[in-house]
Amino acid sequence: MVIALLTDFGTSDYFVAAMKGKILTLCPDARIVDITHDIEPQNVRSAAFLLNACFRDFPHGTIFVVVVDPGVGSGRRPVLVQTEKYFFVAPDNGVLSFVLDHSTFEDFRIIELANKKYLAESVSQTFHGRDIFAPVAAYLAKGVNPTTFGPAIAELVRIEIPKLHRISDYELAGEVIHIDHYGNLITNLTRDELSDEFWLDVNGRKISRHCKHYAEAGEGEVFSIFGSAGFLEISVNFGSAKDILVAEVGQKVLVRH
Amino acid sequence: MVIALLTDFGTSDYFVAAMKGKILTLCPDARIVDITHDIEPQNVRSAAFLLNACFRDFPHGTIFVVVVDPGVGSGRRPVLVQTEKYFFVAPDNGVLSFVLDHSTFEDFRIIELANKKYLAESVSQTFHGRDIFAPVAAYLAKGVNPTTFGPAIAELVRIEIPKLHRISDYELAGEVIHIDHYGNLITNLTRDELSDEFWLDVNGRKISRHCKHYAEAGEGEVFSIFGSAGFLEISVNFGSAKDILVAEVGQKVLVRH
Amino acid sequence: MVIALLTDFGTSDYFVAAMKGKILTLCPDARIVDITHDIEPQNVRSAAFLLNACFRDFPHGTIFVVVVDPGVGSGRRPVLVQTEKYFFVAPDNGVLSFVLDHSTFEDFRIIELANKKYLAESVSQTFHGRDIFAPVAAYLAKGVNPTTFGPAIAELVRIEIPKLHRISDYELAGEVIHIDHYGNLITNLTRDELSDEFWLDVNGRKISRHCKHYAEAGEGEVFSIFGSAGFLEISVNFGSAKDILVAEVGQKVLVRH
Numbered sequence: 001m002v003i004a005l006l007t008d009f010g011t012s013d014y015f016v017a018a019m020k021g022k023i024l025t026l027c028p029d030a031r032i033v034d035i036t037h038d039i040e041p042q043n044v045r046s047a048a049f050l051l052n053a054c055f056r057d058f059p060h061g062t063i064f065v066v067v068v069d070p071g072v073g074s075g076r077r078p079v080l081v082q083t084e085k086y087f088f089v090a091p092d093n094g095v096l097s098f099v100l101d102h103s104t105f106e107d108f109r110i111i112e113l114a115n116k117k118y119l120a121e122s123v124s125q126t127f128h129g130r131d132i133f134a135p136v137a138a139y140l141a142k143g144v145n146p147t148t149f150g151p152a153i154a155e156l157v158r159i160e161i162p163k164l165h166r167i168s169d170y171e172l173a174g175e176v177i178h179i180d181h182y183g184n185l186i187t188n189l190t191r192d193e194l195s196d197e198f199w200l201d202v203n204g205r206k207i208s209r210h211c212k213h214y215a216e217a218g219e220g221e222v223f224s225i226f227g228s229a230g231f232l233e234i235s236v237n238f239g240s241a242k243d244i245l246v247a248e249v250g251q252k253v254l255v256r257h
Numbered sequence: 258m259v260i261a262l263l264t265d266f267g268t269s270d271y272f273v274a275a276m277k278g279k280i281l282t283l284c285p286d287a288r289i290v291d292i293t294h295d296i297e298p299q300n301v302r303s304a305a306f307l308l309n310a311c312f313r314d315f316p317h318g319t320i321f322v323v324v325v326d327p328g329v330g331s332g333r334r335p336v337l338v339q340t341e342k343y344f345f346v347a348p349d350n351g352v353l354s355f356v357l358d359h360s361t362f363e364d365f366r367i368i369e370l371a372n373k374k375y376l377a378e379s380v381s382q383t384f385h386g387r388d389i390f391a392p393v394a395a396y397l398a399k400g401v402n403p404t405t406f407g408p409a410i411a412e413l414v415r416i417e418i419p420k421l422h423r424i425s426d427y428e429l430a431g432e433v434i435h436i437d438h439y440g441n442l443i444t445n446l447t448r449d450e451l452s453d454e455f456w457l458d459v460n461g462r463k464i465s466r467h468c469k470h471y472a473e474a475g476e477g478e479v480f481s482i483f484g485s486a487g488f489l490e491i492s493v494n495f496g497s498a499k500d501i502l503v504a505e506v507g508q509k510v511l512v513r514h
Numbered sequence: 515m516v517i518a519l520l521t522d523f524g525t526s527d528y529f530v531a532a533m534k535g536k537i538l539t540l541c542p543d544a545r546i547v548d549i550t551h552d553i554e555p556q557n558v559r560s561a562a563f564l565l566n567a568c569f570r571d572f573p574h575g576t577i578f579v580v581v582v583d584p585g586v587g588s589g590r591r592p593v594l595v596q597t598e599k600y601f602f603v604a605p606d607n608g609v610l611s612f613v614l615d616h617s618t619f620e621d622f623r624i625i626e627l628a629n630k631k632y633l634a635e636s637v638s639q640t641f642h643g644r645d646i647f648a649p650v651a652a653y654l655a656k657g658v659n660p661t662t663f664g665p666a667i668a669e670l671v672r673i674e675i676p677k678l679h680r681i682s683d684y685e686l687a688g689e690v691i692h693i694d695h696y697g698n699l700i701t702n703l704t705r706d707e708l709s710d711e712f713w714l715d716v717n718g719r720k721i722s723r724h725c726k727h728y729a730e731a732g733e734g735e736v737f738s739i740f741g742s743a744g745f746l747e748i749s750v751n752f753g754s755a756k757d758i759l760v761a762e763v764g765q766k767v768l769v770r771h
Binding site: 009010011012013014015016017018019020021022024025028032041042070071072073074076124125126127130 | 259261268288290291292293294295296307310311312314315316319437438439469470471472473482483484485486494495
């Protein structure tokens with residue numbers, strides 16, 4: 001059984017190791033995969049985006065453990081969400097919002113992780129990754145029935161997904177929702193909203209070049225491209241769009257047809 | 258068998274891969290787990306702290322391979338330490354001091370890694386991670402008897418663990434022994450030394466708020482909290498105590514009751 | 515079967531996770547090992563060096579997946595190279611040049627990855643790591659015959675390996691081909707070209723100390739040493755040669771006998 005970890009714990013501390021140690025103690029056969037541990041500290045939205053961008057690539061039955069958890073130790077609930085194909089173990093703080101956005105509440109089951117039998121003997125108030133989420137994932141991987149972890153609950157905390165705004169028949173406003181390792185700006189625009197001919201306005205800079213692959217553009221040229229997460233991206237061949245356009249997450253992107 | 262790696266090799270080079278390749282060549286079934294490779298180069302004390310913070314979470318029988326090794330190729334001995342539950346393979350430079358601090362020498366066995374049969378055919382003088390520690394871990398995982406790796410030895414090099422100093426009946430001086438990924442300052446103070454009411458003095462700044470979980474404090478507020486490694490930490494909700502207090506490892510922390 | 519990944523994807527994005535998810539979906543028993551994902555973006559030469567420095571340490575049969583791929587989506591071919599002991603799956607952009615440099619073309623087989631049966635149903639033009647290289651590696655690990663992935667091809671794109679230049683009977687010019695995590699400067703000089711007595715000239719700075727291990731030098735002293743990748747390195751004990759000599763990859767290193 002694959003257990004995939006997504007946290008903001010970084011890789012220079014003992015946090016991730018402690019989770020893996022706990023998992024392997026309880027379920028020696030678990031196959032642990034790191035999604036990333038380099039989420040900006042406490043950035044729930046960023047974790048929600050990255051999880052959504054890759055969870056479909058994993059085998060059915062994968063248990064995703066998502067620990068970006070500024071509310072650890074407070075009243076926020078630890079939950080298990082079971083969908084048709086996957087399990088998600090996480091704090092109830094909205095981090096699953098993008099993954100579950102296209103589902104209705106009938107499509108999945110939510111369990112509050114309340115059964116102390118499946119948690120660490122002594123649960124700290126600062127590290128539920130080790131004391132709650134890792135043990136639950138390990139027991140799930142061992143075949144424990146989801147309903148035994150606690151009571152079913154009806155709703156999850158949601159974070160708002162940035163929406164597009166139609167300004168006129170010819171103008172649409174989107175925004176940058178993620179900036180990747182290469183400095184590509186991932187927007188919330190998809191093919192569905194865009195005609196064959198469009199250009200972008202970012203901070204007054206016009207971007208009219210649209211490419212199908214990166215090497216199509218000249219070195220240093222700014223262009224748009226449909227990226228691998230399904231969204232329109234703004235890129236620079238052999239360069240960083242983030243640096244050249246001085247952009248951050250939330251940057252408005254105006255589309256003109 | 259789990260083999261857990263802790264080094265200062267970083268993750269941008271071939272060093273960790275070479276160790277993993279060697280291990281899997283000799284023991285294809287080994288389950289390799291990375292603790293971290295981002296120890297500050299040659300910082301034996303930092304590695305000793307992190308190992309101590311997580312080794313108990315691993316399954317019994319885990320083989321820990323700890324390579325922070327400024328003396329590689331010199332006269333320092335490579336050793337294997339067997340405790341009741343775990344194996345540790347490391348240079349004899351003090352990196353196991355915190356892990357073994359609460360044990361007496363009767364509680365564990367120390368072997369010098371001298372038997373060339375279990376090392377690389379040609380041992381370099383610059384990379385014992387690949388040429389000594391990885392092969393020994395792999396053979397251990399395969400079931401080779403610890404005593405066959407070399408002669409028993411009686412003592413290990415130790416590094417001093419920062420001690421608390423009692424200044425008066427009301428004052429105790431500790432220090433910061435680790436700064437984590439979030440900028441939390443981990444001190445060497447534990448619950449045992451602290452009454453229910455205390456406040457801290459760090460560089461003349463008074464910290465009187467004590468929280469049970471992070472979200473209890475206001476955003477940006479400085480507070481103390483008992484952390485997941487068992488020590489008192491100084492934290493800032495949605496912020497970095499390291500940055501706000503301009504603190505480094507070794508920073509004195511005065512406790513007043 | 516071991517699948518070893520070497521990319522410039524970084525570890526803060528969904529790219530590596532998507533590849534691992536795909537591999538485990540198709541081949542649940544694959545043992546995935548990360549070489550590194552921290553290659554400088556689009557630096558094919560750096561990836562070629564690192565792969566060459568560690569591939570021999572891996573078990574026979576290992577499948578190396580190398581994705582540093584500025585030409586993704588363009589006409590550059592995706593290839594599989596089978597040598598006597600290993601498989602390499604990569605874009606045909608020179609990234610395998612160092613690994614294959616000592617082989618003749620009779621020693622290995624090159625296959626173009628053209629058979630759509632073994633690729634993702636829908637192949638993007640921006641992420642062949644997920645859509646081509648990961649699935650092919652997974653099918654290979656499952657035992658699919660290399661020749662079924664596509665037609666044999668005769669030659670690969672090559673990048674030039676920096677050569678030494680003999681200036682006189684007493685002088686030889688090499689260069690820095692890699693700078694490691696510690697700031698050690700790895701040159702293209704090997705034992706074969708060096709007599710027992712030599713000294714180096716780097717930017718007019720004379721380096722006459724040669725050590726067999728790092729701790730032999732005084733703290734902060736600059737010296738040369740034969741490193742674990744088989745090349746002469748320039749190092750500083752408890753310091754960074756890169757910083758002290760203000761060196762970059764490509765820095766000329768003059769040897770005088």
